[in-house]
Amino acid sequence: xxxxxxxxxxxxxxxxxxxxxxxxxxxxxxxxxxxxxxxxxxxxxxxxxxxxxxxxxxxxxxxxxxxxxxxxxxxxxxxxxxxxxxxxxxxxxxxxxxxxxxxxxxxxxxxxxxxxxxxxxxxxxxxxxxxxxxxxxxxxxxxxxxxxxxxxxxxxxxxxx
Numbered sequence: 001x002x003x004x005x006x007x008x009x010x011x012x013x014x015x016x017x018x019x020x021x022x023x024x025x026x027x028x029x030x031x032x033x034x035x036x037x038x039x040x041x042x043x044x045x046x047x048x049x050x051x052x053x054x055x056x057x058x059x060x061x062x063x064x065x066x067x068x069x070x071x072x073x074x075x076x077x078x079x080x081x082x083x084x085x086x087x088x089x090x091x092x093x094x095x096x097x098x099x100x101x102x103x104x105x106x107x108x109x110x111x112x113x114x115x116x117x118x119x120x121x122x123x124x125x126x127x128x129x130x131x132x133x134x135x136x137x138x139x140x141x142x143x144x145x146x147x148x149x150x151x152x153x154x155x156x157x158x159x160x161x
Contacts, residue, residue, distance in 0.1 A: 001034050001035070001091045001092065002034070002035045002036075002037070002088070002089060002090045002091045002092075003029055003034050003035070003036050003037075003090055003091065003092055003093075003094060004036075004037050004038075004039065004084075004085070004088055004090030004092070004093040004094070004114075005022060005025070005026055005036060005037070005038045005039070005093075005094045005096055006038070006039045006040075006081075006093070006094070006095050006096060006097065006098075006101055006105075007019060007022040007038065007039075007040055007096040007097050008040070008041055008097050008099040008100045008101070010022060010023050010038065010040055010063060013042070018096055018097050021096070022038065022096045022097075025094075025096070026038055026057075026060070026061045027060055027061070029061075030060050030061050035061075036060075036061035036062070037061065037062045037063075037064065037084075037088040037090065038061060038062070038063045038064070039064050039066065039081060039084050039101075040063055040064070040065055040066070041065075041066050041068040041077075041100040041101065042065040042066065042067060042068065043067070043068060043069055044065065044067060047067040048067060049067055049068070049069060049076070050066060050067060050068070050076050050077065050079070050080045051066070051067045052064050052065065052066050052067075052080060052083065052084065053065045053067075062088075064084050064088075066080045066081075066084070068100055074102035074103065074104040074105075075104060077100075077101060077102045077104065077105060078102065078104035078105050078107065078108050081101065081105040081108050082105075082108040082111075082112075085108060085109065085112055085114065086112075090114060091114075091115075092114065092115045092116065092117065093109050093114050093115070093116040093117070094116070094117045094118075094119070095116060095117065095118040095119070096119055098118075134147070134150075134151050134154070135151070135154045135155060
């Protein structure tokens with residue numbers, strides 16, 4: 001089976017939880033006999049915006065890096081993602097994360113009739129803090145707008161320190 005994976009980073013460039021998990025997941029799928037292609041936004045100096053560069057990770061799997069700088073233009077990203085889908089033709093798409101991909105990319109998957117699975121690693125689809133925790137590590141409710149504003153203000157202050 002041809003499996004497409006989307007994620008916002010991969011080791012060695014990005015080594016946090018979702019990124020590390022996605023690389024290990026791709027390798028496990030290959031060991032199980034599947035063909036795997038990963039789509040990852042990247043910021044490589046000197047490359048044209050939304051251009052794509054494919055890298056082969058040894059005998060394991062392919063990675064398509066799409067050039068992204070600054071704020072996301074969801075229409076342009078959706079076109080770039082659509083080109084990836086047309087080229088790689090996955091039987092199924094596993095969305096590991098939507099950060100830097102944009103929701104318009106989902107329309108590209110649906111337009112092609114590709115089944116998709118989404119793993120919710122964090123709260124990104126509903127809140128930008130990802131963890132729904134205050135800086136003092138106490139959880140808060142997503143619908144508590146006053147607390148959301150306080151958390152974002154506190155995080156902005158802490159980021160400046």
